[in-house]
Every structure is written in structure tokens, then in C-alpha cells.
Amino acid sequence: xxxxxxxxxxxxxTLDTGRGPERWERWRPTVSLCQHExxxxxxxxxxxxxQGISLAKQIVADIATISPETEVRLxxxxxxxxxxFEDVYTALHDFASAYEFDEDEEEYLVHITTGTHVxxxxxxxxxxxxxxxxxxxxxxxxFRTNDPTGDYRIIDLxxxxxxxxxxxxxxxFSDNVAGLKSGIETRxxxxxxxxxxxxHVAAHSVDPxxxxxxxxxxxxxxxxxxxxxxxxxxxxxxPFVEVNCATLRGDGAMSTLFGHKKGAFTGAAADRAGLxxxxxxxxxxxxxxxxxxxxxxxxxxRAVEEKRFxxxxxxxxxxxxxxxxxxxxxxxxARVEAGEFRDDLLARIxxxxxxxxxxxxxxxxxxxxxxxxxxxVAKRTGRTVGxxxxxxxxxxxxxxxxxxxxxxxxxxxxxxxxxxxxxxxxGRITEEVVRAEVARLGISWGRGxxxxxxxxxxxxxxxxxxxELDRFDRVQLADVLAVCARSKSVSDAGRELFAVSRARKxxxxxxxRLRKYxxxxxxxxxxxxx
Amino acid sequence: MTKPASxxxxxxxxxxxxxxxxxxxxxxxxxxxxxxxxxxxMHKIRAGRERPGLMRQHLTCVQAAASICNAKVSGDAVxxxxxxxxxxxxxxxxxxxxxxxxxxTTMVLQAILPSLLIAxxxxxxxxxxxxxxxxxxxFEFFERALLPLLLRxxxxxxxxxxxxxxxxxxxxxxxxxxxxxxxxQTIEILDRxxxxxxxxxxxxxxxxxxxxxxxxAVLQRRLGIEPHECSIRGVENSVGPGNAxxxxxxxxxxxxxxxxxxxxxxxxxxxxxxxxxxxxxxxAHKQPIGPHLADQLMxxxxxxxxxxxxxxxxxxxxxxxxxxxxxxxxxxxxxxxxTVKVHPLSIQR
Numbered sequence: 001x002x003x004x005x006x007x008x009x010x011x012x013x014t015l016d017t018g019r020g021p022e023r024w025e026r027w028r029p030t031v032s033l034c035q036h037e038x039x040x041x042x043x044x045x046x047x048x049x050x051q052g053i054s055l056a057k058q059i060v061a062d063i064a065t066i067s068p069e070t071e072v073r074l075x076x077x078x079x080x081x082x083x084x085f086e087d088v089y090t091a092l093h094d095f096a097s098a099y100e101f102d103e104d105e106e107e108y109l110v111h112i113t114t115g116t117h118v119x120x121x122x123x124x125x126x127x128x129x130x131x132x133x134x135x136x137x138x139x140x141x142x143f144r145t146n147d148p149t150g151d152y153r154i155i156d157l158x159x160x161x162x163x164x165x166x167x168x169x170x171x172x173f174s175d176n177v178a179g180l181k182s183g184i185e186t187r188x189x190x191x192x193x194x195x196x197x198x199x200h201v202a203a204h205s206v207d208p209x210x211x212x213x214x215x216x217x218x219x220x221x222x223x224x225x226x227x228x229x230x231x232x233x234x235x236x237x238x239p240f241v242e243v244n245c246a247t248l249r250g251d252g253a254m255s256t257l258f259g260h261k262k263g264a265f266t267g268a269a270a271d272r273a274g275l276x277x278x279x280x281x282x283x284x285x286x287x288x289x290x291x292x293x294x295x296x297x298x299x300x301x302r303a304v305e306e307k308r309f310x311x312x313x314x315x316x317x318x319x320x321x322x323x324x325x326x327x328x329x330x331x332x333x334a335r336v337e338a339g340e341f342r343d344d345l346l347a348r349i350x351x352x353x354x355x356x357x358x359x360x361x362x363x364x365x366x367x368x369x370x371x372x373x374x375x376x377v378a379k380r381t382g383r384t385v386g387x388x389x390x391x392x393x394x395x396x397x398x399x400x401x402x403x404x405x406x407x408x409x410x411x412x413x414x415x416x417x418x419x420x421x422x423x424x425x426x427g428r429i430t431e432e433v434v435r436a437e438v439a440r441l442g443i444s445w446g447r448g449x450x451x452x453x454x455x456x457x458x459x460x461x462x463x464x465x466x467x468e469l470d471r472f473d474r475v476q477l478a479d480v481l482a483v484c485a486r487s488k489s490v491s492d493a494g495r496e497l498f499a500v501s502r503a504r505k506x507x508x509x510x511x512x513r514l515r516k517y518x519x520x521x522x523x524x525x526x527x528x529x530x
Numbered sequence: 531m532t533k534p535a536s537x538x539x540x541x542x543x544x545x546x547x548x549x550x551x552x553x554x555x556x557x558x559x560x561x562x563x564x565x566x567x568x569x570x571x572m573h574k575i576r577a578g579r580e581r582p583g584l585m586r587q588h589l590t591c592v593q594a595a596a597s598i599c600n601a602k603v604s605g606d607a608v609x610x611x612x613x614x615x616x617x618x619x620x621x622x623x624x625x626x627x628x629x630x631x632x633x634x635t636t637m638v639l640q641a642i643l644p645s646l647l648i649a650x651x652x653x654x655x656x657x658x659x660x661x662x663x664x665x666x667x668x669f670e671f672f673e674r675a676l677l678p679l680l681l682r683x684x685x686x687x688x689x690x691x692x693x694x695x696x697x698x699x700x701x702x703x704x705x706x707x708x709x710x711x712x713x714x715q716t717i718e719i720l721d722r723x724x725x726x727x728x729x730x731x732x733x734x735x736x737x738x739x740x741x742x743x744x745x746x747a748v749l750q751r752r753l754g755i756e757p758h759e760c761s762i763r764g765v766e767n768s769v770g771p772g773n774a775x776x777x778x779x780x781x782x783x784x785x786x787x788x789x790x791x792x793x794x795x796x797x798x799x800x801x802x803x804x805x806x807x808x809x810x811x812x813x814a815h816k817q818p819i820g821p822h823l824a825d826q827l828m829x830x831x832x833x834x835x836x837x838x839x840x841x842x843x844x845x846x847x848x849x850x851x852x853x854x855x856x857x858x859x860x861x862x863x864x865x866x867x868x869t870v871k872v873h874p875l876s877i878q879r
Binding site (some may be wrong): 003022034036066067069070 | 581583585586587589607608609628629630631632658698699701702735736768769770771795
């Protein structure tokens with residue numbers, strides 16, 4: 001008994017279009033599926049979004065002409081947002097659940113060539129998980145021929161040779177879920193809108209983009225995502241070049257950015273291309289652009305406007321075409337008024353300005369990002385770590401509360417998760433670990449922005465030496481350092497640290513005791529108090 | 531005289547890879563099986579091809595044939611390399627066959643028409659699909675070259691083209707009316723006589739007029755066709771774009787039709803050159819029947835009263851047809867280099 005062949009597919013709102021007779025000369029995936037001499041389709045279940053109804057009807061009519069043996073059934077499937085994974089997945093999942101599959105009589109194929117890439121990936125996943133008991137069919141135009149019918153390929157995901165494809169789709173899925181949100185899921189409407197705008201601008205403009213927002217809000221990550229998006233769309237072939245302007249000083253700044261000729265200054269032993277030229281055809285991300293010196297600003301303006309500039313010590317201009325993304329956590333207008341930033345440069349880079357909100361202004365995004373951060377840890381360390389339910393509740397409760405100021409924004413969150421993941425041994429983050437972490441965070445924010453970032457031990461000792469500490473010591477030292485950091489003097493710190501024994505009068509010289517403790521780690525009060 | 535049932539019902543074995551090894555073996559076998567009532571089994575269908583087995587256009591032929599004679603069929607699936615076909619009685623009447631993939635309407639007729647030619651009641655067959663395909667006779671060949679000869683042999687068939695269908699959109703429609711045969715007779719076409727007229731026509735559907743002009747210019751240059759014998763016809767009602775170049779050569783005793791089909795990215799000159807080359811060969815060998823007519827005539831003549839005709843060198847298609855006809859108990863003699871003699875097949879039904 002020959003099984004009936006049934007194909008599920010989405011209307012391709014771009015690829016399947018065409019009204020005039022010339023449409024027959026083009027490869028249209030859905031129509032072409034039914035045009036193969038060696039491949040008969042008994043039924044096509046065609047899914048269309050509301051605005052695609054007339055196109056869907058056109059496809060039905062065309063298939064009736066070139067494949068009269070094919071029955072086409074139309075299904076209105078309309079995710080609220082066709083670019084949102086959850087919406088699309090839910091809509092397709094509901095469709096598959098409601099569909100009455102009859103595997104004794106029919107064989108099924110899922111066509112993954114049409115629809116948004118979001119829909120394609122969701123169809124893939126639903127097929128892989130057997131929500132559609134089907135094989136995949138992928139169609140493609142036939143290159144170097146004039147035959148509009150194209151080619152097709154059937155992929156049986158149960159065959160292990162397709163494991164790599166499965167892996168690729170899975171990755172694409174996670175990449176896309178993360179999307180431009182720099183791997184950050186978001187429930188914050190304003191942030192979502194911002195990201196959509198950025199995506200739109202990134203796709204359509206080569207003008208400079210200015211990203212503002214506090215330290216750690218994700219400017220650097222967003223810049224990189226814009227680059228990846230453009231590269232993925234083949235709008236860009238050059239590299240992503242990133243530099244923090246706060247690290248550029250003096251002659252070095254000029255030469256780092258614009259390059260130099262051999263002998264331009266002492267130590268210029270060879271020609272240097274400079275970052276602007278390295279970014280040719282790509283994106284130059286200048287973080288903390290407010291820190292750039294006035295001379296560099298002038299040169300940069302010319303480079304942005306005219307795509308040409310003069311390397312240090314050279315009398316010949318060079319050219320470089322790149323897209324500039326600038327980041328700043330400063331109010332550049334105030335810098336202009338203070339005479340520290342050129343207003344013409346600000347005007348030039350201020351065309352597209354996006355302000356990334358501080359984490360405390362989008363607290364609802366903290367919870368969804370916990371998983372993401374844990375995955376990052378897992379990727380880095382190869383160790384899977386998760387919260388137990390109570391611990392997660394406790395952490396989220398704290399994270400959402402007003403007392404969590406998240407001064408370092410995502411950098412804080414990232415460091416915090418990383419610390420807890422490091423400190424847990426079983427792979428489960430417990431309430432106890434969370435309690436200690438909450439205390440640590442409170443302390444770091446209590447002192448102000450400087451101590452905001454990572455593990456205090458690493459900050460003071462360097463991460464390599466800190467890594468050599470036993471957990472036992474590390475926790476203790478971190479707490480000691482935190483107290484030291486907010487204390488005015490070694491005696492103040494000692495008083496706080498040894499308050500209990502002091503009350504029992506069992507210790508007389510707290511400061512000395514603290515110095516000795518620090519010395520065990522090669523630390524002095526002077527080192528940590530600066 | 532009726533053959534013993536055992537022989538009558540024994541399936542004829544046909545090697546689907548013999549001769550030209552494509553759809554022709556199948557179409558001729560279907561036509562002969564329907565007409566003679568002899569079942570057949572065909573194996574190695576299109577063996578050795580890049581995509582072996584039945585393609586959709588072949589399957590359409592099988593299904594159309596089966597529906598006309600109520601046949602029992604097995605293996606009728608795309609890609610199948612073996613089928614069996616056990617015909618019942620041919621039932622003349624009204625039929626409608628839509629063909630997918632802009633498949634050739636005239637090829638389907640090749641399979642189903644012969645048995646209806648000799649039926650005792652009239653039929654009307656509507657076939658939808660491609661009417662002007664590359665690799666298949668166009669409607670004009672069918673109507674103007676083949677049908678007049680069949681009429682001489684006693685088969686009464688009228689055909690009209692309702693809508694043109696070009697690859698890949700298809701959507702063409704032809705309607706064929708068949709009356710029971712009258713005055714069946716053996717025909718003899720050994721001489722074409724003098725040329726009476728020539729007419730070249732470029733059919734254009736949503737294709738620039740210059741395409742037709744360039745094609746016709748080539749025919750004028752290569753074949754000496756006069757400008758007044760050339761015409762361009764715009765086709766208004768076809769579903770998709772297309773272009774066909776046709777040449778009718780009318781002689782005292784025969785009309786031949788040559789054709790070439792335009793394709794994307796094939797120059798108009800190349801399209802016309804193909805036709806010109808074929809037509810020159812025909813004109814040069816001075817025989818009345820061209821290569822396509824030579825093989826298309828064979829099965830109908832075998833089912834009517836036979837005939838003798840002179841043609842050019844036999845094509846692979848024609849040789850394949852001879853083998854298939856002989857497999858079904860018929861006989862075709864090739865006399866000398868140019869003469870084909872088709873003997874009537876005895877039909878017990």
C-alpha cells in the first residue's frame with residue numbers, strides 16, 4: 001500500500017510571491033515543490049498568516065495548474081509576532097497538536113524553506129521532537145540552469161548523519177532567542193523596542209551609532225551583536241575592532257587609532273596600520289568615546305566624514321571605510337560645554353543614539369537572564385550549574401528589591417552568578433550560597449561604584465593568584481577585603497572584623513591582627529586601601 | 531478466431547529499458563494493451579536514467595489509460611520501475627485528464643487515443659497541461675500532420691486547441707473528438723509530390739516581438755522561406771509565458787509540421803536553428819514522412835488497416851515502436867532504406 005505524501009509548509013511571503021506571468025520563470029519554493037517530475041505530492045497543508053491570504057490563494061491556483069493531483073488545504077496560522085520565537089513556536093505547536101496525523105495511510109514532510117527563519121527553526125524543532133511525525137524537505141533553486149523547478153532534498157532527522165544539522169539548528173535557535181539582546185532575554189517592553197530599532201538601523205544604515213548607558217549595561221555586547229547581524233546578512237565583510245578610549249593616552253592614542261610611519265617617534269620601529277585601518281570594511285567600536293583627547297577627536301571626525309586621515313609621521317593620507325559605533329556612559333553634551341568634546345564630532349555621531357537602560361530599570365529581565373548567565377558559566381567551565389528552587393526564589397527576590405542597586409549592571413549580575421557557580425560544589429546553588437552572595441553584593445554596592453565589579457579577591461590580588469586560593473580562604477578573604485574597602489583606616493577595619501572578640505576583650509590589637517592576616521596572602525593595608 | 535484464454539491472458543513481458551528506453555515504450559505498450567486487451571508487465575522502466583522509474587508524466591499516461599479501459603494496475607507510483615497493466619474493456623465517452631508539471635498533452639494522447647480510434651462509440655477527451663513542449667510533438671503537429679493521415683486510414687478525429695500551455699506553467703487545454711472509424715483502409719504514402727506552400731509562425735506569449743522576428747529571420751535565411759510566408763502570433767490566453775516556432779510544409783500528398791520551443795536563456799537564433807536543421811534534413815531526403823510522423827503513425831496504423839510509407843532514416847523511437855508492436859503480435863517490415871510497412875494487428879475483442 002502506497003502511502004499518501006503530505007507536505008506541511010508556510011507560505012513564503014517573499015519567495016512565493018508573484019502575480020504576473022513571469023512568476024512562472026522564477027523558482028517559488030512552495031509551487032516548485034509540486035513541479036518535480038519525480039516527486040508527486042498528494043496533499044499540501046499550507047500555513048499562511050492573515051495578510052498572506054491572497055498570496056496563499058494564488059499559490060493554490062498555480063498548484064492546481066501544474067499539479068492537479070495535489071490537494072491544497074489552507075490553514076490560517078498567525079503568531080502575534082512572526083519574529084518572536086515563543087509566539088511562532090506556540091502557534092505551530094498548537095497546529096501540530098490539533099492535526100490528525102494518520103501515519104498508517106500517509107507519510108509526512110515538513111517544508112522548511114519558506115517562512116521567516118524563526119518559523120523555519122521552530123518547524124525544525126517541532127519535527128525533531130516528533131510533534132510533526134515527519135521528515136524535513138528542503139528546496140532550493142537550481143543553480144546555473146534556467147529551470148525554475150529547482151531541487152529538493154529530504155532529510156530524515158532520525159538518521160545520525162544529520163546530527164550535525166540538528167546541532168546547527170539548535171545553535172541557531174539559541175542564537176536567535178538570544179538575538180540582538182546580546183544573549184539577554186528580555187521582558188522589558190522598552191528594551192525590546194529599543195533592540196528592534198537598533199536592529200532596523202543596523203540593517204539599513206552605515207552611519208555612526210551612539211550607544212549610551214551606564215557601565216555594564218551591555219554597550220559592548222550590543223555593538224558586537226550589531227556587527228554579527230550585519231555580517232550574517234552579508235552587509236559587512238570587514239572585522240569588528242573594539243577599543244576602550246579610556247585606555248588610550250598621549251602619542252600612543254594617535255598611533256593606536258590612526259597608525260604611524262616607521263620612525264614617526266621614538267620607538268616607532270615599523271609602520272603600524274592603526275585600528276581605523278584595521279576596521280576597513282567592518283565596524284570600529286570606540287567605547288568611552290568621551291575619554292578621547294581633542295586631537296584624536298579632530299582626526300576621528302575627518303576619518304568619519306571623509307573616510308581619510310593622516311597616520312602619525314606620514315604625509316600621505318590613507319583611506320578606510322568603516323562604520324563607527326561609539327559608546328559612552330558620560331553626558332557628552334556636558335563634556336562639550338566644558339570644552340572637552342568637539343560639538344561637531346558629537347553632532348556627527350549623534351545621528352542614531354540608543355540609550356541602554358540600567359539593569360535596575362529593567363529588573364524584570366534579571367530572572368530570564370539567570371539561565372543565560374548559568375549557560376555562560378557552563379560554556380566557560382564545562383560544568384553545568386543550576387539553582388535549587390528556594391535558592392532561586394531567594395536570589396530573585398533580592399535581585400528585584402530596591403536594596404539591589406546593580407551599580408555595575410549586567411557586569412554585576414554576570415559576576416555574581418559566576419561567583420555562586422564557582423562556590424557551589426554539587427552543581428546546585430543553594431540558599432546558603434545565595435545568602436553569602438547577597439551579602440557580598442550588598443557590601444560591594446555599599447562602597448560605591450569602584451568595588452562594583454568582580455570578585456574582590458581577584459580584584460585585589462589578580463585573578464590568577466585569587467584562583468589559587470582554597471574556597472575556604474577565598475570566602476573569608478573576600479569578606480575581610482570588603483570591610484577594608486569601606487573602612488577609613490586599618491584600625492576601623494580591625495574593629496569591625498574582630499568586634500566579637502573585642503567585646504569579650506580577648507583581643508587588644510585588632511589592627512595588628514588584621515595586618516598579619518593580610519600578610520598571609522601577601523597583602524598590605526596600603527595595597528588594598530588605595 | 532479466438533486465441534486460447536491462457537495465451538490471451540498471459541502477461542506480455544516488456545523490457546522498459548529497450549530501445550530508446552524512455553516513455554515511448556510505455557506509451558506504445560499502453561496503447562496496444564488497451565486496444566488488444568492483452569495485459570503486460572513492464573520491468574526496468576527507465577533503468578539507468580538519472581532519475582529512474584516512472585515520472586509523473588508517465589504515471590499520468592498509465593492512469594489515463596487505466597481509467598478508459600478500467601484496467602487493474604500495480605506499481606503505478608512515481609519512481610516505480612515495474613508495473614503491470616491488465617486492461618478491461620475500452621469505454622468510449624467523455625474524459626478529462628489534467629496533467630501535472632506542464633506535461634505534454636499530445637504524449638498522453640499517444641497512449642490513449644489509438645484504442646479510442648477503433649472504438650464503436652464516440653469519445654470526447656479534454657487534456658490539460660502543456661501543448662507546446664520541448665521533446666514532444668506540439669498541438670499543430672498532431673492536428674495538421676498526424677490527424678489528416680489517420681483520416682485517410684479511416685479514423686475520424688477532430689482536435690482543437692482551447693488554450694496554449696507552455697513549460698513550466700502549463701495550463702493549456704486541447705479537446706479531441708473521436709468518432710467511430712469509417713472506411714478503414716490501408717494507406718500508402720510513398721511520395722510527397724511538389725511543395726504547395728510553406729508557412730512559418732512564431733507563437734509568442736508575453737515574450738517580446740523581437741523574439742519572433744529573429745526566429746523567422748533565421749528560417750528565411752536558412753530555408754529560403756519568403757517573408758510573406760512568415761507570421762507572428764501573440765498568444766493571449768496562456769497561463770505563463772512561452773514561445774514556439776512552427777513550420778508547416780504542405781506538399782501535394784502530405785503536410786509536415788516542424789517545431790522548436792523557446793526556452794529561457796536560449797537565443798532566438800538557437801531556437802530557430804534547431805528547427806531549420808530538422809526541416810533541411812527532411813527537405814533533403816525527399817521522403818514524405820518525417821521522423822516524428824514515422825513513429826507516431828505506426829501504432830494507429832497497426833490498429834487500423836495498416837499501411838506503407840516512405841521516410842528518412844529510422845529513429846530510435848521508431849525502432850522501439852516496431853519492437854513493441856511485434857511484442858504485441860503485430861508486424862512491421864522495413865523495406866529497403868526508406869519504406870516502412872505496418873501490417874494490421876489482428877484484434878480479438
